[in-house]
Amino acid sequence: MTQSRTLYEKIWDAHVVERREDGTCLIYIDRHLVHEVTSPQAFEGLRMAGRKVRRPDLTLAVPDHNLPTTARIDGQGQRIPIADPESAQQLAALERNAPEFGVKYIGATDPEQGIVHVVGPEQGFTLPGTTLVCGDSHTAAHGALGALAFGIGTSEVEHVLATQTLLLKPSKTMEIRVEGTLGAGVTPKDVILHVIGVIGTAGGTGHVIEYRGNVFEEMSVEGRLTVSNMSIEGGARAGLFAPDEKTFAYLKGRPMAPRGADWDAAVAWWKTLRTDEGARFDRSVVIDAADIAPTVTWGTSPEDVVPITGTVPAPESFEDPTKRAAAEKALDYMGLTAGQRMQDIEVQHVFIGSCTNSRIEDLRAAAAVVKGHKVDRRIRQALIVPGSGLVKLQAEKEGLDRIFIDAGFEWREPGCSMCLGMNPDKVPSGERCASTSNRNFMGRQGPGARTHLVSPAMAAAAAITGHLTDIRELTGEEA
Amino acid sequence: MEPINTVEGRAYPLGVKNVDTDMIIAAKWLKTISRAGLGKGAFEAMRQQPGNVFDDPEYAGSPILIAGDNFGCGSSREHAAWALMDMGVKVVIAPSFSDIFSGNAFKNGILTVVLPQEMIDRLMEVAKTDPIHIDLEAQTVTTPFQDRFRFEIDPFRKSCLLGGLDEIGLTLANTAGIDRYEQRRVADQPWLVPVLA
Numbered sequence: 001m002t003q004s005r006t007l008y009e010k011i012w013d014a015h016v017v018e019r020r021e022d023g024t025c026l027i028y029i030d031r032h033l034v035h036e037v038t039s040p041q042a043f044e045g046l047r048m049a050g051r052k053v054r055r056p057d058l059t060l061a062v063p064d065h066n067l068p069t070t071a072r073i074d075g076q077g078q079r080i081p082i083a084d085p086e087s088a089q090q091l092a093a094l095e096r097n098a099p100e101f102g103v104k105y106i107g108a109t110d111p112e113q114g115i116v117h118v119v120g121p122e123q124g125f126t127l128p129g130t131t132l133v134c135g136d137s138h139t140a141a142h143g144a145l146g147a148l149a150f151g152i153g154t155s156e157v158e159h160v161l162a163t164q165t166l167l168l169k170p171s172k173t174m175e176i177r178v179e180g181t182l183g184a185g186v187t188p189k190d191v192i193l194h195v196i197g198v199i200g201t202a203g204g205t206g207h208v209i210e211y212r213g214n215v216f217e218e219m220s221v222e223g224r225l226t227v228s229n230m231s232i233e234g235g236a237r238a239g240l241f242a243p244d245e246k247t248f249a250y251l252k253g254r255p256m257a258p259r260g261a262d263w264d265a266a267v268a269w270w271k272t273l274r275t276d277e278g279a280r281f282d283r284s285v286v287i288d289a290a291d292i293a294p295t296v297t298w299g300t301s302p303e304d305v306v307p308i309t310g311t312v313p314a315p316e317s318f319e320d321p322t323k324r325a326a327a328e329k330a331l332d333y334m335g336l337t338a339g340q341r342m343q344d345i346e347v348q349h350v351f352i353g354s355c356t357n358s359r360i361e362d363l364r365a366a367a368a369v370v371k372g373h374k375v376d377r378r379i380r381q382a383l384i385v386p387g388s389g390l391v392k393l394q395a396e397k398e399g400l401d402r403i404f405i406d407a408g409f410e411w412r413e414p415g416c417s418m419c420l421g422m423n424p425d426k427v428p429s430g431e432r433c434a435s436t437s438n439r440n441f442m443g444r445q446g447p448g449a450r451t452h453l454v455s456p457a458m459a460a461a462a463a464i465t466g467h468l469t470d471i472r473e474l475t476g477e478e479a
Numbered sequence: 480m481e482p483i484n485t486v487e488g489r490a491y492p493l494g495v496k497n498v499d500t501d502m503i504i505a506a507k508w509l510k511t512i513s514r515a516g517l518g519k520g521a522f523e524a525m526r527q528q529p530g531n532v533f534d535d536p537e538y539a540g541s542p543i544l545i546a547g548d549n550f551g552c553g554s555s556r557e558h559a560a561w562a563l564m565d566m567g568v569k570v571v572i573a574p575s576f577s578d579i580f581s582g583n584a585f586k587n588g589i590l591t592v593v594l595p596q597e598m599i600d601r602l603m604e605v606a607k608t609d610p611i612h613i614d615l616e617a618q619t620v621t622t623p624f625q626d627r628f629r630f631e632i633d634p635f636r637k638s639c640l641l642g643g644l645d646e647i648g649l650t651l652a653n654t655a656g657i658d659r660y661e662q663r664r665v666a667d668q669p670w671l672v673p674v675l676a
Contacts, residue, residue: 017653017656017657017660018653018656026650026653026656026657028657028660028661028664030671031673040512040513041512041513041514044512044513044514044515045514045647048514048515049480049645049647049648051647051651054657057672057673058672058673086510089512090512093512124673125673127671130671155557155586155646158647159646159647159650162647162650162651163647163650163651163654163657164657164661165650165657167646167650256673258670262669262670263670265668265669265670266668266670269668
């Protein structure tokens with residue numbers, strides 16, 4: 001055990017319950033987040049087999065995917081039922097399953113409710129050096145705090161509930177190093193979109209990414225959550241940041257974080273969670289921070305990125321014939337033509353939210369752009385959906401809600417909202433949305449919906465101008 | 480998962496080739512929150528045909544299904560196995576199965592028996608009037624008429640099915656190992672147990 005190890009290897013080694021001959025390991029899971037969509041059959045499976053949840057104290061359930069983001073309580077203080085019967089049924093199942101199996105449950109109308117990946121860090125449920133899983137691919141987000149976190153399927157959800165372990169094969173390791181100074185208007189969202197553009201959506205397949213270099217070291221914890229969240233869009237099941245003083249400051253005093261002597265002991269261990277000098281990564285990607293511009297997607301894959309100052313690429317510009325065909329299909333779906341300036345593209349919808357960009361720093365960045373402006377008249381819907389009830393409260397305390405509402409935005413209840421077209425918030429077919437979410441897949445925001453992934457500041461800028469906009473021009477910053 | 484060893488009873492003589500998982504359970508049943516209860520949606524389209532084997536009282540509640548080549552092809556939906564389980568089918572006999580389906584069936588304690596087409600033809604004959612007997616331990620399918628067909632099965636799957644061990648069951652067989660790990664972790668890092676209000 002004296003050989004140099006990466007951060008990933010250190011966390012992995014600390015969680016091996018049993019190592020098998022073929023290299024598969026039984027890995028202990030420290031934290032399990034549960035939501036309403038991928039858990040019903042898992043609980044059902046336990047019930048049918050007469051099994052219990054092994055560690056309900058390490059499990060936290062929160063509904064987020066299906067919940068409408070409109071008011072949840074009426075004027076008389078009564079809960080407003082969900083209109084869609086299937087969504088209502090999935091929510092009701094979680095409300096039944098959590099108490100039946102003794103799992104802590106944050107309900108739809110509780111102030112702490114929110115998107116699982118916002119709630120986990122916010123509550124101090126997510127901790128450095130832990131293994132954390134959830135039946136959702138954006139679980140990668142929690143790697144921002146130095147947790148080995150990844151998404152799992154329903155049968156694995158059941159396995160974790162019953163055994164608090166998973167059978168896994170070790171991943172390969174990949175470092176992504178961004179060094180130098182970021183330009184004006186370049187946010188963590190732009191950094192990760194640029195990274196995905198460089199490595200491609202399959203670039204990280206089979207790997208766990210560790211984000212390294214001064215840009216990531218200087219980034220806030222919330223910025224790191226945005227970056228790690230989209231690791232899965234680069235093909236990696238998990239992303240990692242070495243925990244540091246910023247991480248500790250973020251976590252200290254959170255409701256479920258350790259306290260007193262426990263806190264000191266935890267921090268002492270967390271400080272050892274760094275990739276050793278001389279440890280080897282299977283793959284290394286180095287990016288110059290100066291190459292990263294405010295970035296926007298043009299196509300239907302998160303790797304289809306271009307600087308906001310750029311143009312829609314011509315399919316012929318791709319050498320790979322499958323990529324060329326994909327680009328043709330994407331342009332057709334997106335209703336764009338090659339050579340069109342990105343900044344000339346008009347949008348009808350703006351969505352600021354999702355587990356990628358719905359935290360207080362995201363809302364502050366958007367509000368700073370919006371302040372003193374109005375949403376353009378051509379915009380049909382501009383939504384601000386805080387990632388949790390606590391983010392919403394904090395924003396209201398700071399008066400951000402007034403800035404948004406006065407400008408013409410809708411100020412909503414927390415949830416996954418327009419990120420995934422699973423609840424009433426959808427982009428109509430053929431219409432275009434500047435969105436702070438994570439996936440621009442065909443139909444992701446609703447059948448026929450056209451998505452451009454952007455940072456919160458750029459989404460706010462698009463709402464004001466009615467088209468994709470270089471944030472630096474709007475705020476008078478030098479490109 | 481329920482252990483399975485000997486199964487005796489009538490068999491649905493379906494015999495059809497390429498029964499895909501859409502035929503076993505249609506997409507509209509996938510929005511359910513439960514694995515149970517899918518039996519009522521099983522083979523829905525086939526059941527609309529008069530004289531189908533599933534609604535023939537002769538075969539009601541049969542624990543065995545006899546099918547043609549490539550049973551369970553198509554979508555990976557585990558609901559197909561859940562639907563069969565819910566209708567009480569414990570064994571499916573066919574000349575071949577899709578990999579995904581046989582994996583899903585195994586996970587849910589359903590035995591898939593592969594036999595050559597001529598033996599299937601014989602079993603289809605017998606099934607119309609008499610019960611069929613399956614012995615997993617001995618790896619045989621027998622009839623009251625002295626037919627005795629031996630089948631092959633992966634030894635790991637066989638032991639799991641005999642012991643009623645699904646993947647969770649297998650992991651739980653090592654509960655002592657998990658207990659030891661937990662005790663060590665909690666001793667080293669007591670802060671890992673979250674403060675739950």
